[in-house]
Amino acid sequence: MPAKLPLLDSLYAARARDAMPTLKGAAQADQSPLLSLTYGLADPDLFPRDELAAATAAVLADDAPDALNYGQSFAGLTEQVVGRLRAQGVEAEPENILVGYGSSQILALLPEVFIDRGDTVIIEGPSFMGAVRRFVMSGANLVTVPTDHEGMDVDALEVTLRDLAARGVRPKFIYTIPTFHNPSGVTMSLARRQRLVSLAAEYGVLVVEDDAYGELRFRGDDLPTLASLDAEGWVVRVCTYSKILAPGVRVGWAYARPEIIERLNMFKHEGDSGPFLTRVIARYAAEGRLEAHIAQLREHYRQKCDVMIEAIAREFPREVQADRPDGGFFVWCKLPHGMGATALVDRAAREGVSFLPGVNCYANGQGDDAIRLAFSFLSADQIQEGVARIGKAMRSM
Numbered sequence: 527m528p529a530k531l532p533l534l535d536s537l538y539a540a541r542a543r544d545a546m547p548t549l550k551g552a553a554q555a556d557q558s559p560l561l562s563l564t565y566g567l568a569d570p571d572l573f574p575r576d577e578l579a580a581a582t583a584a585v586l587a588d589d590a591p592d593a594l595n596y597g598q599s600f601a602g603l604t605e606q607v608v609g610r611l612r613a614q615g616v617e618a619e620p621e622n623i624l625v626g627y628g629s630s631q632i633l634a635l636l637p638e639v640f641i642d643r644g645d646t647v648i649i650e651g652p653s654f655m656g657a658v659r660r661f662v663m664s665g666a667n668l669v670t671v672p673t674d675h676e677g678m679d680v681d682a683l684e685v686t687l688r689d690l691a692a693r694g695v696r697p698k699f700i701y702t703i704p705t706f707h708n709p710s711g712v713t714m715s716l717a718r719r720q721r722l723v724s725l726a727a728e729y730g731v732l733v734v735e736d737d738a739y740g741e742l743r744f745r746g747d748d749l750p751t752l753a754s755l756d757a758e759g760w761v762v763r764v765c766t767y768s769k770i771l772a773p774g775v776r777v778g779w780a781y782a783r784p785e786i787i788e789r790l791n792m793f794k795h796e797g798d799s800g801p802f803l804t805r806v807i808a809r810y811a812a813e814g815r816l817e818a819h820i821a822q823l824r825e826h827y828r829q830k831c832d833v834m835i836e837a838i839a840r841e842f843p844r845e846v847q848a849d850r851p852d853g854g855f856f857v858w859c860k861l862p863h864g865m866g867a868t869a870l871v872d873r874a875a876r877e878g879v880s881f882l883p884g885v886n887c888y889a890n891g892q893g894d895d896a897i898r899l900a901f902s903f904l905s906a907d908q909i910q911e912g913v914a915r916i917g918k919a920m921r922s923m
């Protein structure tokens with residue numbers, strides 16, 4: 527094949543010509559020779575292999591004609607999702623749920639339904655770049671609202687909404703990760719959650735509540751989800767089995783008003799998601815197995831998080847600020863004044879370790895003053911070694 531097909535570029539649709547190269551993201555970590563604290567990979571030691579094998583065998587034995595044919599996502603899984611939502615105080619019904627191929631698919635469908643080129647989306651700074659990239663590629667104009675140790679700065683959000691309204695701009699949605707934020711690890715306080723939901727209603731803007739890590743709390747008490755605080759239906763809640771079961775199953779779901787679910791479905795061109803896998807997950811999760819598994823994950827990740835926090839206290843210069851998260855996969859570290867994250871990436875690579883520089887988590891070019899470390903994937907020994915190497919790189923700067 528010739529290296530480049532002449533004139534192929536002019537065949538691409540404009541949106542494909544302008545598209546951003548695919549991020550290999552977590553998939554890259556396996557190939558990297560570096561000790562990687564970069565990606566929020568689940569710990570493979572905790573995949574419930576035997577139970578999943580048993581669930582798969584049971585589905586094939588009892589239900590193969592429906593499980594292996596064209597067909598709908600398994601209604602039994604939707605019922606389980608509804609049950610979990612009701613336990614969180616959300617009055618959910620099956621028509622409020624859309625099951626998709628990971629929450630990434632749901633996050634990609636949202637701009638299809640809501641964004642015309644030039645529309646405004648409000649995001650947190652920092653934020654989950656996977657979602658932000660999707661919104662950028664849809665042509666959205668992203669407006670960043672800052673965050674602090676209590677989550678999104680809702681005073682700044684109000685000012686932003688007021689300023690936009692004064693210019694005749696009504697944002698389509700506010701994208702937030704209120705619990706165990708990726709990348710910052712922060713959890714939004716109850717007062718801010720209440721204020722965010724009431725501002726959304728006041729300004730008529732949807733809130734996309736991405737709660738990928740919410741069930742992985744290892745300290746403190748659960749806070750109400752944004753969906754449970756929302757009496758009017760402005761919140762779209764997006765969740766995933768990736769962090770509580772296994773990312774490889776690629777199953778996530780959205781909760782929203784039925785008319786929004788119906789719209790999202792119109793753009794889900796492959797139809798329903800995985801009649802086979804949705805049955806396997808439902809079979810696996812039944813009889814309290816998923817809850818028991820989540821309890822085990824919480825304890826396991828708590829220990830890893832503690833190992834990382836202790837290693838940071840031991841190995842990093844005292845000026846580095848790292849808050850201990852109450853759950854999730856990440857520790858966010860603010861670097862000493864004058865130390866750039868991008869430069870630190872290069873130094874750390876020479877020491878044989880990688881992490882995510884903060885700039886990757888902002889849509890507005892900020893973030894060179896912070897780095898994200900994932901404690902989810904590596905063993906306790908590797909975490910200590912990785913943090914020690916980053917500490918060495920920091921001291922050499």
Ligand SMILES: Cc1ncc(COP(=O)(O)O)c(C=O)c1O
Pocket residue numbers: 566627628629630631654656703708736738765766767768773776777778
């Ligand atoms: C905040 C957040 N949302 C969504 C996702 C996507 O998860 P998935 O597509 O595996 O459900 C991730 C993955 O890292 C994430 O961190």
